[in-house]
Amino acid sequence: xxxxxxxxxxxxxxxxxxxxxxxxxxxxxxxxxxxxxxxxxxxxxxxxxxxxxxxxxxxxxxxxxxxxxxxxxxxxxxxxxxxxxxxxxxxxxxxxxxxxxxxxxxxxxxxxxxxxxxxx
Amino acid sequence: xxxxxxxxxxxxxxxxxxxxxxxxxxxxxxxxxxxxxxxxxxxxxxxxxxxxxxxxxxxxxxxxxxxxxxxxxxxxxxxxxxxxxxxxxxxxxxxxxxxxxxxxxxxxxxxxxxxx
Numbered sequence: 121x122x123x124x125x126x127x128x129x130x131x132x133x134x135x136x137x138x139x140x141x142x143x144x145x146x147x148x149x150x151x152x153x154x155x156x157x158x159x160x161x162x163x164x165x166x167x168x169x170x171x172x173x174x175x176x177x178x179x180x181x182x183x184x185x186x187x188x189x190x191x192x193x194x195x196x197x198x199x200x201x202x203x204x205x206x207x208x209x210x211x212x213x214x215x216x217x218x219x220x221x222x223x224x225x226x227x228x229x230x231x232x233x234x235x236x237x238x239x240x
Numbered sequence: 241x242x243x244x245x246x247x248x249x250x251x252x253x254x255x256x257x258x259x260x261x262x263x264x265x266x267x268x269x270x271x272x273x274x275x276x277x278x279x280x281x282x283x284x285x286x287x288x289x290x291x292x293x294x295x296x297x298x299x300x301x302x303x304x305x306x307x308x309x310x311x312x313x314x315x316x317x318x319x320x321x322x323x324x325x326x327x328x329x330x331x332x333x334x335x336x337x338x339x340x341x342x343x344x345x346x347x348x349x350x351x352x353x354x355x356x
Binding site for chain 2: 157159169181182221225227228229232233
């Protein structure tokens, strides 16, 4: 059974870079039909898609975050990572990683999520 | 700012049928399939419906999805107390802004379902 687990710092200072890693277990990140995505949810708010990557490195990013975000993949470790530059308090959120099934058409399963707070 | 609009809340008594709407446009729902996610309090979202009306293994058949034009709906028949959660629709959005083709995955605004 495929499982996702986010890891990374829970506190980031304003203007710095947020970095998170998602580890995939119970399956291969090099699947030919799976994409891998990051989604976030500010406290008390709705879901926001950040971006999606294929194991070959092909990426799609949210137009609202493009320019600040980079998603990369490490197939040797079955991991993919998120970097979000120049963060502000508005980037405080629970960050989820998820598998994009059916060539990224839907997300399942999701990781449990990790809260990242941007504060000095 | 979400491009898929849902009612902020819906409610019903146990056993009732509850329907949640999701309104989009030709660049998202009108041209791509719709998915629905259920988020129980304090937990990660879970895929509930994919490709407009398909249920993943393990999802009760009291949940059903439909799509017509640029709108979609999620119906919960025989509402149960454990269905109290937030529900989000989602779809890919393909739009053109100037010479740039923008592609993104968009979530709905979310609907909180309360079992009375």
